[in-house]
Amino acid sequence: MLDPGLAAALLSPPGLGVLGLLVGSFLNVVVHRLPALMWRAWWQDSVEFQLADPLAWQPLFGQHKPPPPQLAAAAQAVAAELEKLPHEDLLRPGSRCPKCGHVLRWWENIPVLSWLALRGRCSACKTPIAWRYPAVELTTAGLFAAAALHFGPHPATLLWCAVLALLLTMALIDFDTTLLPDGLTLPLIGLGLGGALAGWTGVSPTAAAAGALAGYGSLWLVGFVWRLVRKVNAMAEGDMKMFAGIGALLGWQALPSALMLAAGVGAVVGIAMITGLGRDRSQPIPFGPYLALGGICSIFFGPAMQAIWFG
Ligand SMILES: [Zn+2]
Secondary structure: OHOOOHHHHHHOOOHHHHHHHHHHHHHHHHHHHHHHHHHHHHHHHHHHHOOOHHHHHHHHHOOOOOHHHHHHHHHHHHHHHHHHHHOOOOOOOOOEEOOOEEEEHHHOOOOHHHHHHOOOEEEEEEEEEEHHHHHHHHHHHHHHHHHHHHHHOOOOOHHHHHHHHHHHHHHHHHHHHOOOOOHHHHHHHHHHHHHHOOOOOOOHHHHHHHHHHHHHHHHHHHHHHHHHHHOOOOOHHHHHHHHHHHHHHOOHHHHHHHHHHHHHHHHHHHHHHHOOOOOOOOOOOOHHHHHHHHHHHHHHHHHHHHHHHHO
16 A cells, blocks of 8 residues: 555645646647557458458348459558558657657656757757647646645545546547547546446436436437538537546536536637638537536536536
């Protein structure tokens, strides 16, 4: 068991702030690599199962109609391209400059400080390094320290830190790619249901389960109505799973105020981007960043937000 003094120091605002810097540095890697790894896995699947495998063809098109030979040729071509890609996962290889391939030495990889010391440029080729990297590290540190202040020195605070890290990661990946990976949304639901069962979230298991269902169902309903009225898909399944996670964590009671905040801010930003920046109206606007905002605000200000909306 951890020494109580050490545990208290780790769970203090400065302790979790430092942990947040390190976690934020890893989140930058996840945001950068996870979408590419997903695309790679999808292509791998289509090569192994859809394109080249007659067993994938027969159930739909029938045995009497063999798969066209072009499919096997395409599968071979894609497999050859996949073979050429360098091996990559979330941990390996280490961080490198996307422009010149310079491998970062340990002192070039310290959260925030390295970016400042290098004046925001690669040490080898002087290409600017996006300010978003230190900003993500500082945001994660701020969120973790705020969780320490809000929830106190309790192991459950670590659960909330994991939740905040997941929400921030989803917001950034959805913003970049309009993808919300199952690998992030499903753990959020798991943390909500598990946390409720362990008594760590202050939500009863029934309210957590109802929150997961209501979170998924409410956005499904919004998407369904929108499809009837406007004939377009407004809501992706990733949004529904993400909101199910928020419902599981905070209970169904927190969902209306979280959704109103997300939709309100999303509408204001969306209208500003269409009128101010001339953004194409038909271009999809990712909803994940606004759901993350609604979720994070509900974690810290839930009762106050519900009081504003519902009196
Ligand atoms: Zn470089």
